[in-house]
Amino acid sequence: MRGLIVGGLVMRGILSAAFAAGLAALPLHAFPQTANLQNAMQPAGVQAEKILDLGYLTFIICTLVFIAILAAFFYAIKRAPRADESTAAEVSFLRETEPGSKRAVLLAVAISTLLLLVLLVADVFTGRALSQMPLSDGIHIELTSHRWWWEARYTADPPSRMFTTANELHIPVGKPVVISLKSSDVIHSFWVPNLHGKKDMIPGRTATITLRADKPGVYRGQCAEFCGYQHAKMALLVIAEPQEQYDAWAEQQRRPAAAPTTASAIAGQKLFLGTTCVSCHTVRGTSAQATLGPDLTHFASRRTIAAGTLPNSREHLAAWIRDPQKFKLMANMPSSPLSGDQLQAVVHYLETLK
Amino acid sequence: MSVPVTERVVYDGTPEGTVELAGTWRDPPGLMGSLSAINHKTIGRRFIVTTMGFFAAGGILAALMRLQLMRPENDLIGMDLYNQLFSMHGTTMMFLFAVPVMQAVAIYLVPLMIGARTVAFPRMNAFAYWIFLFGGLMIYGAFFLNTGPDAGWFGYAPLTESEYSPGKRIDFWAQMITFTEVSALLEAIVIITTIFKLRAPGMTLNRMPLYVWAMLVTSFMVLFAMPAVMLASTGLITDRLVNTHFYRSGEGGDPVLWQHLFWFFGHPEVYLIFIPGLGFLSAIIETFSRRPIFGYPAMVLALIATAFLAFGLWVHHMFTANLPELGKTFFTAASLLIAIPTAIQIFCWIATLWKGRLNFRTPLLFVLAFFFILLMGGLTGLMLASVSLDLQVHDTYFVVAHLHYVLLGGAVFPLFGAIYYWFPKYTGRLMDERLGQWNFWLFFIGFNVAFFPMHLLGLYGMPRRVYTYPADMGWGTMNLISTLGAVLIAISMLLFLINVVRSWHKGTSAANDPWGGGTLEWSIASPPPAHNFDVIPVVHARYPLWEALKTPDHVVGLAANHREQLITSVIDAQPDYRGSFPDPSIWPFISAVAVSILFIGSIYTPWAVVWASIPVSIALIAWFWPRKKETEEDLAVEKSP
Numbered sequence: 001m002r003g004l005i006v007g008g009l010v011m012r013g014i015l016s017a018a019f020a021a022g023l024a025a026l027p028l029h030a031f032p033q034t035a036n037l038q039n040a041m042q043p044a045g046v047q048a049e050k051i052l053d054l055g056y057l058t059f060i061i062c063t064l065v066f067i068a069i070l071a072a073f074f075y076a077i078k079r080a081p082r083a084d085e086s087t088a089a090e091v092s093f094l095r096e097t098e099p100g101s102k103r104a105v106l107l108a109v110a111i112s113t114l115l116l117l118v119l120l121v122a123d124v125f126t127g128r129a130l131s132q133m134p135l136s137d138g139i140h141i142e143l144t145s146h147r148w149w150w151e152a153r154y155t156a157d158p159p160s161r162m163f164t165t166a167n168e169l170h171i172p173v174g175k176p177v178v179i180s181l182k183s184s185d186v187i188h189s190f191w192v193p194n195l196h197g198k199k200d201m202i203p204g205r206t207a208t209i210t211l212r213a214d215k216p217g218v219y220r221g222q223c224a225e226f227c228g229y230q231h232a233k234m235a236l237l238v239i240a241e242p243q244e245q246y247d248a249w250a251e252q253q254r255r256p257a258a259a260p261t262t263a264s265a266i267a268g269q270k271l272f273l274g275t276t277c278v279s280c281h282t283v284r285g286t287s288a289q290a291t292l293g294p295d296l297t298h299f300a301s302r303r304t305i306a307a308g309t310l311p312n313s314r315e316h317l318a319a320w321i322r323d324p325q326k327f328k329l330m331a332n333m334p335s336s337p338l339s340g341d342q343l344q345a346v347v348h349y350l351e352t353l354k
Numbered sequence: 355m356s357v358p359v360t361e362r363v364v365y366d367g368t369p370e371g372t373v374e375l376a377g378t379w380r381d382p383p384g385l386m387g388s389l390s391a392i393n394h395k396t397i398g399r400r401f402i403v404t405t406m407g408f409f410a411a412g413g414i415l416a417a418l419m420r421l422q423l424m425r426p427e428n429d430l431i432g433m434d435l436y437n438q439l440f441s442m443h444g445t446t447m448m449f450l451f452a453v454p455v456m457q458a459v460a461i462y463l464v465p466l467m468i469g470a471r472t473v474a475f476p477r478m479n480a481f482a483y484w485i486f487l488f489g490g491l492m493i494y495g496a497f498f499l500n501t502g503p504d505a506g507w508f509g510y511a512p513l514t515e516s517e518y519s520p521g522k523r524i525d526f527w528a529q530m531i532t533f534t535e536v537s538a539l540l541e542a543i544v545i546i547t548t549i550f551k552l553r554a555p556g557m558t559l560n561r562m563p564l565y566v567w568a569m570l571v572t573s574f575m576v577l578f579a580m581p582a583v584m585l586a587s588t589g590l591i592t593d594r595l596v597n598t599h600f601y602r603s604g605e606g607g608d609p610v611l612w613q614h615l616f617w618f619f620g621h622p623e624v625y626l627i628f629i630p631g632l633g634f635l636s637a638i639i640e641t642f643s644r645r646p647i648f649g650y651p652a653m654v655l656a657l658i659a660t661a662f663l664a665f666g667l668w669v670h671h672m673f674t675a676n677l678p679e680l681g682k683t684f685f686t687a688a689s690l691l692i693a694i695p696t697a698i699q700i701f702c703w704i705a706t707l708w709k710g711r712l713n714f715r716t717p718l719l720f721v722l723a724f725f726f727i728l729l730m731g732g733l734t735g736l737m738l739a740s741v742s743l744d745l746q747v748h749d750t751y752f753v754v755a756h757l758h759y760v761l762l763g764g765a766v767f768p769l770f771g772a773i774y775y776w777f778p779k780y781t782g783r784l785m786d787e788r789l790g791q792w793n794f795w796l797f798f799i800g801f802n803v804a805f806f807p808m809h810l811l812g813l814y815g816m817p818r819r820v821y822t823y824p825a826d827m828g829w830g831t832m833n834l835i836s837t838l839g840a841v842l843i844a845i846s847m848l849l850f851l852i853n854v855v856r857s858w859h860k861g862t863s864a865a866n867d868p869w870g871g872g873t874l875e876w877s878i879a880s881p882p883p884a885h886n887f888d889v890i891p892v893v894h895a896r897y898p899l900w901e902a903l904k905t906p907d908h909v910v911g912l913a914a915n916h917r918e919q920l921i922t923s924v925i926d927a928q929p930d931y932r933g934s935f936p937d938p939s940i941w942p943f944i945s946a947v948a949v950s951i952l953f954i955g956s957i958y959t960p961w962a963v964v965w966a967s968i969p970v971s972i973a974l975i976a977w978f979w980p981r982k983k984e985t986e987e988d989l990a991v992e993k994s995p
Contacts, residue, residue, distance in 0.1 A: 041813050098709070104701070105649065116694070204603025224750070
């Protein structure tokens with residue numbers, strides 16, 4: 001077993017080096033460093049890493065085949081004498097067997113078949129490895145996709161320790177995470193490339209994806225199945241953090257919202273609870289209990305607004321509440337009729353929802 | 355043809371006889387005449403021009419998308435229009451260009467290559483063209499009225515159900531499928547029957563040009579693949595129109611059913627676009643390497659193997675759906691396996707070139723592009739065939755890169771090569787070589803600049819079908835490069851258009867056989883006369899023009915004043931009988947109009963199916979009603995052997 005792991009590591013080193021060499025041959029330096037928070041080439045979890053290893057292996061085999069065939073093709077073109085349309089066609093080939101060409105073609109087909117078999121075996125073993133991640137003492141999340149946001153329920157035993165949040169998952173580093181995937185409307189697809197490949201969320205079916213983050217960090221995911229108008233603005237963040245930080249976050253999320261203390265925030269809460277906000281949103285600990293939109297109980301602890309559409313800052317929040325359609329046309333949230341002062345008060349209130 | 359034929363006149367080889375023969379097969383003049391036209395060259399030419407028109411339209415949509423994605427958070431094109439653009443682009447290229455253009459070229463070319471005067475069922479052929487044209491015009495009409503489809507060319511339910519896509523956008527799209535599939539199925543029947551029954555005597559299956567083999571295989575694939583999508587789209591139409599529940603999970607339907615039906619058509623579709631391209635390549639390679647193709651039997655078997663395997667790998671479009679893992683491995687194996695027949699053909703072509711003598715003209719350049727581009731597309735296809743890898747790259751720009759490498763490398767570059775190759779046969783004039791070289795290199799370089807970066811974009815996390823992306827994702831530069839590549843492609847297409855128009859009017863005149871080809875179409879005038887062959891040749895070899903003549907070298911005894919075609923046996927092409935072929939008729943056109951009214955009406959009300967079937971029935975009865983004149987003619991020619 002150890003030998004296998006060491007062998008795997010050595011293999012990975014060789015593959016990475018070869019891949020890097022392959023990429024270096026391409027004019028990649030022309031491209032700037034891309035952000036790494038949504039990148040299948042920067043695995044931060046065991047699943048993504050295994051897939052990438054298979055990717056390296058496939059890339060190398062394919063590159064070698066590509067070079068070999070093109071070399072044969074160009075050599076054939078180079079060595080063949082030139083002719084024009086008046087040159088008599090060489091029909092004697094119809095009566096010859098061309099044993100040399102036959103051998104070469106058969107050999108090439110045999111090698112191709114062998115390489116394809118290698119790829120098949122490598123794929124089966126990768127698939128096996130992906131499904132064999134140990135799941136003991138993992139956390140469970142029920143993720144439901146909506147047009148165009150994500151609702152996350154952290155299930156727990158006893159049920160009183162369950163909590164709901166939206167558009168941002170926190171997970172403990174090094175712990176397996178089992179996510180059940182559901183859709184409330186059309187087909188979406190859950191995809192956080194740094195951690196794992198994607199899994200579709202199909203209405204009427206529940207799928208499960210298991211992943212593990214091995215490096216702390218912020219990873220971005222995005223809906224990967226076209227789901228209508230704002231498919232482009234349906235992102236989520238996965239924040240992988242050490243166990244203690246995760247525990248603290250989860251503990252905080254379980255609490256109901258703290259009552260506002262400043263005058264402006266109190267006024268904001270009154271406005272929030274007295275207007276149309278409550279017909280869609282929940283703030284636990286208040287009378288707002290609707291579930292059409294994201295749970296806002298700890299909204300201020302999140303980094304983005306509207307599934308990654310805007311950063312969660314005071315100005316963006318105010319602008320968003322004033323006219324969500326400006327940033328995310330066709331989103332369910334209507335424009336707000338609030339005056340400037342009222343808007344500020346609501347923003348102050350939402351900022352208390354840590 | 356206005357004078358009824360009372361006596362059969364056998365073609366005698368005199369110039370007057372040839373004039374009479376051409377008159378017999380010519381389409382009638384005037385507007386009515388052009389609507390009644392059934393000559394396969396007329397229909398084929400219209401069909402090719404129409405599909406190339408849709409290709410241009412689809413290309414313009416793509417260029418608009420590239421402008422929108424040129425930089426992050428661009429607000430040039432709104433979300434709603436962008437979603438329509440990519441849906442229309444995919445729909446246009448797959449349903450209105452790639453499949454029909456291959457059938458269109460075949461309608462023109464196959465009879466010339468097999469020594470026939472016509473296609474089988476020439477009126478049905480005309481009907482299929484009109485139906486295709488009306489379906490294409492309908493979807494573009496809807497698009498210009500802001501009713502274009504906006505749920506992708508793949509139209510996944512339940513997004514396409516009325517709850518999530520109210521209005522008529524999806525209905526027009528689903529009905530467009532009905533139009534194009536009716537057309538494609540009819541054309542498949544025309545092509546299969548033509549190839550099986552109208553070959554010149556002596557052209558056994560073993561002597562058939564590889565391009566004709568490719569079209570035969572393709573047409574059989576159409577017969578088996580298209581019904582799946584017609585079933586799927588009809589289910590969608592009834593879900594939307596009369597509240598059935600095929601794809602509604604809440605009511606006992608299943609969205610995954612749509613995916614199975616759609617991809618059972620959708621994956622073979624890739625191959626029925628690609629296989630005609632392989633046929634073009636074989637035709638071009640043998641002519642320009644001045645020798646027969648190496649490994650003819652292997653090539654034919656590879657085509658047939660591809661066709662069978664193509665029906666066994668549709669699930670690789672659904673690896674991310676929640677399906678049993680063990681089953682997926684089967685589809686991985688099948689997806690890898692289909693690389694082998696393509697590899698066999700590639701190796702045989704290399705062996706052909708290796709021992710050939712090369713005439714390096716523009717058509718051969720496009721073959722070179724195939725080797726580079728299709729090969730890369732095929733190899734990235736191996737990555738998509740793997741379940742685990744597909745989980746990462748599925749529905750990302752990696753797939754966009756892959757599919758364009760496969761479809762342009764495997765079909766569009768060969769198609770352009772084919773156009774350069776057969777243009778002199780169609781028009782009697784050669785295309786300009788210099789413009790051709792510019793066209794080729796700009797297209798080749800532009801293509802790679804546009805699509806290569808998309809591989810990396812996909813790996814760097816960019817999903818497909820997004821109208822915008824945030825600046826801090828770092829995708830901006832590569833998208834900009836890609837857009838610049840698209841500009842190069844657009845310029846190359848413009849050069850192509852200029853080349854076609856200029857060469858058509860004042861290109862160098864082409865002789866019968868400007869490239870020294872070996873197949874039958876090069877034995878007749880360029881452009882061919884209405885009747886194609888003055889005398890139907892008797893075929894003794896796979897390359898009749900390259901080998902010494904043998905006797906008998908032609909068929910005698912066919913009428914000059916009546917549409918007669920020699921019918922031969924399926925395998926050995928032994929003469930069977932003289933078949934009488936129908937005259938031009940306006941009724942295929944009128945029937946197509948009536949059927950279009952039924953199809954479009956049923957977008958709005960199910961009762962259209964009932965009431966519009968009355969004009970459809972009338973038109974079809976009029977079409978098939980035996981005319982007195984025709985009956986008398988048939989009896990007259992029947993009496994005198």
